[in-house]
Amino acid sequence: MLHLPPQPERCELCLRGVAKLTRHHLIPKRLHRKKRFQKLFERDDMITRTLWVCRPCHNAIHQARSELELGLHFNTRDKLLELEELRTFVEWLKDKPDGLVPKSSR
Numbered sequence: 001m002l003h004l005p006p007q008p009e010r011c012e013l014c015l016r017g018v019a020k021l022t023r024h025h026l027i028p029k030r031l032h033r034k035k036r037f038q039k040l041f042e043r044d045d046m047i048t049r050t051l052w053v054c055r056p057c058h059n060a061i062h063q064a065r066s067e068l069e070l071g072l073h074f075n076t077r078d079k080l081l082e083l084e085e086l087r088t089f090v091e092w093l094k095d096k097p098d099g100l101v102p103k104s105s106r
Helices: 035-040 044-049 054-066 066-075 086-095
Strands: 022-027 050-053
Touching: 022 054, 050 054, 050 066, 054 086
Parallel strands: none
Antiparallel strands: 022 050
């Protein structure tokens, strides 16, 4: 039986305590059926490799790179934080009040 990581009290990127966290699949679910990913990763790993993040961090992850790039190259917390734009955003956000939802830059 698969065991998904339990939801922590804080966002796993900005470390703020927020009321509602979302589960970010480090290997996007849309890619799980692709042969390339099935060769690279075990099914259980694709399903359980997740981060609990606040909505602003989740949006920033998906703005930073395509799902294919995220799944292939940025599929751990540490690898995500190698993305300068994401790291800069997380550094900026971490000192803000827990309830703050920044306005989208889109």
